[in-house]
Amino acid sequence: MSNQIQEKSVLVIGASGGIGAEIVRAFVQAGAREVIAAGRKPPRHLPEGVGFIEMDVVSPESVRRAAAQVADKVSIVVNSSGINEGRRLSDIDLAGARREMEVNYFGLLNVYEAFAPAMRARKEGTFVNLLSVLAHANLPLMATYCASKAAALSLTQAMRAELAGFGVRVCAILPAVVDTAMSSAASSPKMSPIELADEIVEGVINGVEDLYPGTAAQLRIALQKDWKAVERSLAARLPPGSCTHARRD
Numbered sequence: 001m002s003n004q005i006q007e008k009s010v011l012v013i014g015a016s017g018g019i020g021a022e023i024v025r026a027f028v029q030a031g032a033r034e035v036i037a038a039g040r041k042p043p044r045h046l047p048e049g050v051g052f053i054e055m056d057v058v059s060p061e062s063v064r065r066a067a068a069q070v071a072d073k074v075s076i077v078v079n080s081s082g083i084n085e086g087r088r089l090s091d092i093d094l095a096g097a098r099r100e101m102e103v104n105y106f107g108l109l110n111v112y113e114a115f116a117p118a119m120r121a122r123k124e125g126t127f128v129n130l131l132s133v134l135a136h137a138n139l140p141l142m143a144t145y146c147a148s149k150a151a152a153l154s155l156t157q158a159m160r161a162e163l164a165g166f167g168v169r170v171c172a173i174l175p176a177v178v179d180t181a182m183s184s185a186a187s188s189p190k191m192s193p194i195e196l197a198d199e200i201v202e203g204v205i206n207g208v209e210d211l212y213p214g215t216a217a218q219l220r221i222a223l224q225k226d227w228k229a230v231e232r233s234l235a236a237r238l239p240p241g242s243c244t245h246a247r248r249d
């Protein structure tokens, strides 16, 4: 598909984000015919020639409005929108947990619902879903975020199954920590969003189904070897004896 990328229009949702902005840049550099940035507000900087379309993934109407304008020409839909409330269960914020599901899970469902029909009809296209390696094993320090990404991974598998017969591909991106605003509080080594975006474009060109970039590849191997050991090691990152069970809604 490397030459074909020049014939493709790409939509990047969440283009104002640390990863989304680099995905826009990487598809422009790879020579995509057209790159359109989407989000609640225009990114501060867009490469020359990149258009913007308004889209709030939480609102089915907003996603449908955007799809009505561009779905007929867009072949690659990258969903890089996401939020992370960064809370453990003992510090639960029910409203925040619901927001995570609204953006990270229902947002993806809204994008599927609005963009899949055109891809099915044309019998071509690729969805690229930004998930997390933590979709496979919960890091209790960001408990409800991981749960929302697990739901999004499951949905991604269903999208792939539904669309495979129509020649439409679904690519899951499952990184560990990436150096953006979302992970500013994380102390673990962070992958550069530039490197990640370049790997995503290469993965799309090569038809990769599940991409585990950077250190996520090691975690994937560890999960395959002994997923209970990974679950325990992530659980062990909770500071001992600090459970307050404070509840906020």
Ligand SMILES: NC(=O)c1ccc[n+]([C@@H]2O[C@H](COP(=O)([O-])OP(=O)(O)OC[C@H]3O[C@@H](n4cnc5c(N)ncnc54)[C@H](OP(=O)(O)O)[C@@H]3O)[C@@H](O)[C@H]2O)c1
Pocket (backbone or CB within 6 Å): 013, 014, 015, 016, 017, 018, 019, 020, 039, 040, 041, 055, 056, 057, 058, 079, 080, 081, 082, 083, 084, 103, 130, 131, 132, 133, 174, 175, 176, 177, 178, 179, 180, 181, 182, 183
């Ligand atoms: N950073 C990491 O360590 C990491 C690791 C693994 C996976 N990921 C995933 O990668 C994706 C991108 O993350 P990031 O690091 O680039 O985060 P980020 O810098 O916080 O960007 C998040 C993006 O999501 C957009 N967004 C949030 N709510 C939205 C909504 N309702 N409708 C449309 N767009 C919305 C934001 O737009 P606004 O400007 O309008 O808020 C922003 O463009 C997310 O799905 C995240 O979960 C990140």
